[in-house]
Amino acid sequence: MNWIILLSADLPTATLNVNPSWSPVFTGESVTLTCEITDHGGWRYQWYKGSSQITRFTSKKHTFTISSAADQDQYWCRGERDNRPRSSQNSNKVTLTVRDLPKPSLTVDPDSTVFTGESVTLKCVITGYDGWRYQWYKKNYWGRWAAVSQSGFYTVNSNTLTIRGDDVINGDQYQCRGKRSNRPTSSQNSNSVTLTVKDLPRASLTVDPDSTVFTGESVTLKCEITGYDGWRYQWYKGSSLITTSTDKKHTFTISSAADQDQYWCRGERDNRPRSSQNSNKVTLTVRETPKPELTSPLKGAALIGNPVTLYCNLKQSVGWRFDWFKHTQTPESETTTDTHSSYTIRPVSVSDGGQYWCRAGRGDPVYYTNYSDALWVNVTALSPPVTLIVSPSRSQHFTTDSLSLICEEQSNSTGWRVRRYSHSERNVSDCSSGWGSVTGSTCNISSHYTSHTGVYWCESESGGSSSAVNITVHNGPVILESSVHPVTEGDPLTLHCLYRDPKSSDLTADFYKDGLLLQNQTTGEMIIPTVSKSDEGLYHCTIPEKGKSPQSWISVRASPNIPPVVLALGLSLTLFLIIMLCVFCCYKKKKKGNQKDGSVSSVQNQNPGAIPLQAGNDHIYDDVGAKENNNTEDTEANASEITYAQVKFSKKKLKGKDKEATEPSDVTYSLIQMKTLTPCSEDEAIPGPSDANPGPSDVVYSQIQIKPKKPKVKDVKAEPSDVTYAEIDLKDKKNLKENENKLQKDADAGPSDVTYAEIDLKDKKKPKKKPPVPPKGKGCAASNTVYSELKQNLQRPLIFSTDLKLKQKQCHE
Numbered sequence: 053m054n055w056i057i058l059l060s061a062d063l064p065t066a067t068l069n070v071n072p073s074w075s076p077v078f079t080g081e082s083v084t085l086t087c088e089i090t091d092h093g094g095w096r097y098q099w100y101k102g103s104s105q106i107t108r109f110t111s112k113k114h115t116f117t118i119s120s121a122a123d124q125d126q127y128w129c130r131g132e133r134d135n136r137p138r139s140s141q142n143s144n145k146v147t148l149t150v151r152d153l154p155k156p157s158l159t160v161d162p163d164s165t166v167f168t169g170e171s172v173t174l175k176c177v178i179t180g181y182d183g184w185r186y187q188w189y190k191k192n193y194w195g196r197w198a199a200v201s202q203s204g205f206y207t208v209n210s211n212t213l214t215i216r217g218d219d220v221i222n223g224d225q226y227q228c229r230g231k232r233s234n235r236p237t238s239s240q241n242s243n244s245v246t247l248t249v250k251d252l253p254r255a256s257l258t259v260d261p262d263s264t265v266f267t268g269e270s271v272t273l274k275c276e277i278t279g280y281d282g283w284r285y286q287w288y289k290g291s292s293l294i295t296t297s298t299d300k301k302h303t304f305t306i307s308s309a310a311d312q313d314q315y316w317c318r319g320e321r322d323n324r325p326r327s328s329q330n331s332n333k334v335t336l337t338v339r340e341t342p343k344p345e346l347t348s349p350l351k352g353a354a355l356i357g358n359p360v361t362l363y364c365n366l367k368q369s370v371g372w373r374f375d376w377f378k379h380t381q382t383p384e385s386e387t388t389t390d391t392h393s394s395y396t397i398r399p400v401s402v403s404d405g406g407q408y409w410c411r412a413g414r415g416d417p418v419y420y421t422n423y424s425d426a427l428w429v430n431v432t433a434l435s436p437p438v439t440l441i442v443s444p445s446r447s448q449h450f451t452t453d454s455l456s457l458i459c460e461e462q463s464n465s466t467g468w469r470v471r472r473y474s475h476s477e478r479n480v481s482d483c484s485s486g487w488g489s490v491t492g493s494t495c496n497i498s499s500h501y502t503s504h505t506g507v508y509w510c511e512s513e514s515g516g517s518s519s520a521v522n523i524t525v526h527n528g529p530v531i532l533e534s535s536v537h538p539v540t541e542g543d544p545l546t547l548h549c550l551y552r553d554p555k556s557s558d559l560t561a562d563f564y565k566d567g568l569l570l571q572n573q574t575t576g577e578m579i580i581p582t583v584s585k586s587d588e589g590l591y592h593c594t595i596p597e598k599g600k601s602p603q604s605w606i607s608v609r610a611s612p613n614i615p616p617v618v619l620a621l622g623l624s625l626t627l628f629l630i631i632m633l634c635v636f637c638c639y640k641k642k643k644k645g646n647q648k649d650g651s652v653s654s655v656q657n658q659n660p661g662a663i664p665l666q667a668g669n670d671h672i673y674d675d676v677g678a679k680e681n682n683n684t685e686d687t688e689a690n691a692s693e694i695t696y697a698q699v700k701f702s703k704k705k706l707k708g709k710d711k712e713a714t715e716p717s718d719v720t721y722s723l724i725q726m727k728t729l730t731p732c733s734e735d736e737a738i739p740g741p742s743d744a745n746p747g748p749s750d751v752v753y754s755q756i757q758i759k760p761k762k763p764k765v766k767d768v769k770a771e772p773s774d775v776t777y778a779e780i781d782l783k784d785k786k787n788l789k790e791n792e793n794k795l796q797k798d799a800d801a802g803p804s805d806v807t808y809a810e811i812d813l814k815d816k817k818k819p820k821k822k823p824p825v826p827p828k829g830k831g832c833a834a835s836n837t838v839y840s841e842l843k844q845n846l847q848r849p850l851i852f853s854t855d856l857k858l859k860q861k862q863c864h865e
Contacts, residue, residue, distance in 0.1 A: 063399040066087050066143035068129050076149035077118050083148060084115040087129035089140045095131035102126055124150035154178045156186075156228050156242035165250045167325045172220050172247060174213040176228035178239050184230035188213045190246070201228070252555045253277050255331035261414060263370040264337045265306050269419040270338065273302040275317035277328050283319035286563050289315060306310035312338040342366060346410050346424035349473040349480065349507040350517045354405075354431050358519055358538060359398035359607060361507065364410035364424065365478055366393065372412040377423075379407040397429075399538075399588070399607055405431040437461060438468055438518045440510045440859045447604045448524045448531040450552055451500045457483070459493040459510035459518065467512050468494035474506040522605065529553075529599040532592055538607035539587075545580040549573075549593035549601065562594045583608055 067088040072272035077083055087097045089112075099107050099114045102125050107114065114129075126147050131140035161173040188208065189197040202208045213226070224247045230239035252824040256276045269395045275285045277300075287294040287302050290313050295302070302317075314335050319328035319570055322506055344366040354360040375386040376395045388395065397404050408427050413420040414757050441458040449455055459468035469490070469537035470483040481487070487504060490496075497504065504525045510518035521536045549561035561576040562569055566589045571578050576595070588608040594600040626809075 064140040066140045068143035076151040089131040094133045155240040158242040172215045176211045178230045183232045236347045253328045257331035343422040344424045352429045354400045361396045371414045377409040421607045445534045447536045455497040457495040468493045532601040538609040541611040547578045
């Protein structure tokens, strides 16, 4: 029997070795596993981590790099082959202990926001090991880490990197890592640091006053730095440091033009940020003390009741307050202070006339300019020789409107030009300067601009001017149509609220006076039936959902009042004319055969500087009837049907305050005393003016309305005249000789309050019979001479009282 002997043997043994053999292993280090199987060949090696096969190789070595702590585990291997034995035993297990590489800590100093210009220090710290060499990296434009080494911008000192302020840029990223000779030979990369850079606090410099400054004026510089405190302020002029202070304000006085320069400031402090940025630079322009120019559109001329505006023109007009001065009788001047550079007096009265000055001041303490030159404001009640006609006749206009300004004079409109003071341009210019076209004395404005708003008037080459009118050009949708000239008391006033679109009509409008609502009208029209002085003021209107008009000043002037005494005088004159007509008719019937021509006498003041009280060469004719002479012998010789007196009133030179009263008037009052002459001897005296004491019964007040007529005397031509009032007193005459001497003395004495007029009475028809001659040395012979004595009382302004004494003398030639 054959015996079979079975021999058993263990599978080949696999042995696992690891290199490096130390523990722990650091991430990033390479590990090599070697699987050794003795006997047999042709092995394929299987590698296991824990219970999981990780790979299969024909090489008995397996090398891999530890990437993280997750690679820490038990590792083993086994072999397999195609022939017997087909596998090996499992190898021994090797435990790998994994540790992370040391990670550096990167810090920044300062550890907060970095301000522009500050340097930055980075510090890299690796704990647990020594002997490190530090490497620095900065992320470049492409996002890659680039090594940073020692240079002009970087300073490397062991584990610190200092970045100079010029290269500290907001958003830059930095990191570090360590290298050493022993394990671990390197560290991980540090955390990255992103620099946050902020601008230094900005200093803001302001100056008061913030315009041109003047020698002697105080200037205050103010340096504002927000966000931090504890600043010390540094003040610079040009490139030189003036001073340092803890006060943010720096005040100094401009001493001369050498102080003109650029000024700026900056701040410094003990904590971060240690300084501010440089402030903006302020240039101080230094000038000598200015002198304003005082102007008025009409050169100070004004009519009573109209407004007048004075302008204190100062080129450097920032922050000024204006003082207005008027010369008064008291040592102190009247002073008005306003922030506006214009001063309006409305309405003007006589007391507003005089000298005006202005000056400007600003700052605290106040710095004053020089005084302006004086400007005379002349207030008069006379109507100007020319009137400015505005077409369309309103004070407000749209920019789309065209406008015509016409200088209209009663006699001749040539030689007048339209001038303007523009509120925005602050200057006076003629229509021909470009804003209008001139045709004769007419200025046409085809294109309107808001800069055309201002004061307009007519002016001649000789300096005469019209009343000024205010014209406002509005770019908005609504304007107020109001009178461009002052309105007379008692007249109606109509206001319209106009909308720019002409198709819109009867829009509801609200009308305001001095900011207070007056009326709401659905027709867009407001009517004041009878204007009074209380209606004067600033008016404007609004159309709901359309817009608001500018304001316009409406002036109201007083209406001329007729005194009650004038009405009484008119009635008296009418009664007197009726009585004189009756006396004349009776006298004419009685003296049909003996009529004489009336003669004309002109009463003129011989003062060379005289001016007529009545306009033009109007003559005043008066029918004078004489009482019958008691001397029957002279009755026929003295009979005269009509005597015409042509009187011209002339202005007389006066002294003192009386000179102010000599102003023209449309009304003349006259006292006429008619005395019937009686025969007298040479020894008898003619009574002088002081002897005339008319009683109440001898006085008649008359209002004579002169109209064009044909006088009964061919040599006299009547012309239209104003109204003359006459008081006539008829009395007897006593003596002639003495009166003639008195007249001669008064004539030699020069101009006086008495003017004598010689009236020649000539026969209309030569008498058939020669009049009898009185005996020599007895009564006076008939004569053709009548003396008229004219007294002008100039004590009241604008109303002139005249005493006219007509004395008829009889004497031998």
